[in-house]
Amino acid sequence: MIKLILTDLDETLIHFGLARATDNAIAAIRRAEAAGVTFAATTGRIRQGACAAFGFARECTRSAVMSNGQLVLADGQLIGQVELCREGMERLAEELVGDRDFMLNVIMRAETMEPVRVIVSDDPDAAGHAFRADSDDVVVMDHLPDGPLVKSNIHVMGGVERMGEVRARLEALCPGIRLMSPGPQVPTFDVAPEGWSKAKGAELLRRHLGIGVDEVAAFGDAENDLELLGFYPNSVAVANAVPEVASAARWHIGASADDAVADAIWDIARASAEGRMPDFMCEAANERGLAMRARPAGDRKVESLPYFTPRA
Numbered sequence: 134m135i136k137l138i139l140t141d142l143d144e145t146l147i148h149f150g151l152a153r154a155t156d157n158a159i160a161a162i163r164r165a166e167a168a169g170v171t172f173a174a175t176t177g178r179i180r181q182g183a184c185a186a187f188g189f190a191r192e193c194t195r196s197a198v199m200s201n202g203q204l205v206l207a208d209g210q211l212i213g214q215v216e217l218c219r220e221g222m223e224r225l226a227e228e229l230v231g232d233r234d235f236m237l238n239v240i241m242r243a244e245t246m247e248p249v250r251v252i253v254s255d256d257p258d259a260a261g262h263a264f265r266a267d268s269d270d271v272v273v274m275d276h277l278p279d280g281p282l283v284k285s286n287i288h289v290m291g292g293v294e295r296m297g298e299v300r301a302r303l304e305a306l307c308p309g310i311r312l313m314s315p316g317p318q319v320p321t322f323d324v325a326p327e328g329w330s331k332a333k334g335a336e337l338l339r340r341h342l343g344i345g346v347d348e349v350a351a352f353g354d355a356e357n358d359l360e361l362l363g364f365y366p367n368s369v370a371v372a373n374a375v376p377e378v379a380s381a382a383r384w385h386i387g388a389s390a391d392d393a394v395a396d397a398i399w400d401i402a403r404a405s406a407e408g409r410m411p412d413f414m415c416e417a418a419n420e421r422g423l424a425m426r427a428r429p430a431g432d433r434k435v436e437s438l439p440y441f442t443p444r445a
Contacts, residue, residue, distance in 0.1 A: 295320075
């Protein structure tokens with residue numbers, strides 16, 4: 134049965150434009166936790182943003198995989214923190230500091246509830262052009278700040294249509310980092326350590342909890358979920374997932390707009406209380422319309438992660 138739920142937030146659990154998860158989703162998470170299932174938001178957000186996603190309902194964020202796997206919480210304790218490559222970030226800052234087409238953001242103290250957002254720019258008015266405030270405190274400086282770097286993103290001022298042209302250039306210039314899209318409608322790149330992902334952070338949590346790979350349900354929609362869904366056998370894509378994610382997932386459900394992940398969590402909660410797999414994770418569910426599509430795990434390509442071996 135499922136013992137760990139890993140789900141992306143934006144456009145997976147939470148529909149685009151909503152300030153937080155629905156009451157239905159929060160109730161489902163509480164029921165799953167009561168049934169002995171660990172819930173972990175698996176997101177590009179930092180701790181403050183992850184907590185805000187549930188109206189600061191603490192039981193929904195006791196465990197979490199944040200900043201695309203760079204920060205990992207288990208039962209309220211930070212068990213993993215992976216920093217961005219300082220050399221790569223210094224090179225990225227040098228490249229973007231005077232370019233008004235981009236905004237380089239770095240979040241300091243991302244693991245706390247009082248983060249500080251740094252905009253790396255030589256424009257003293259850059260804070261007024263901020264795409265999204267991930268923290269209450271915003272500092273503008275023309276160089277990379279000292280201290281651990283565990284959250285950064287690049288806002289592309291020209292919109293999503295410009296993202297493709299800049300990605301390869303920046304990755305080639307900046308060693309030790311990778312750029313990932315958090316969603317096709319957002320003109321932003323998440324900056325991550327090369328070779329790291331949500332899947333790596335999720336594995337830290339799973340192993341800490343002593344849960345089997347096949348006892349994990351992983352939900353996602355966008356590129357930064359791809360390795361997560363490619364790693365776990367019980368991977369689930371929402372109907373609005375990008376094609377690559379839909380192809381990587383074993384199971385398929387409705388759209389984020391329909392609160393489909395919340396319904397799936399209710400199903401997991403009921404099934405786990407009864408010691409069985411949820412209804413939507415069975416081939417017969419396709420015929421009853423409970424899932425959009427399913428393929429046997431052996432028919433999927435499962436990408437191996439360095440020093441982790443997925444169970445197909």
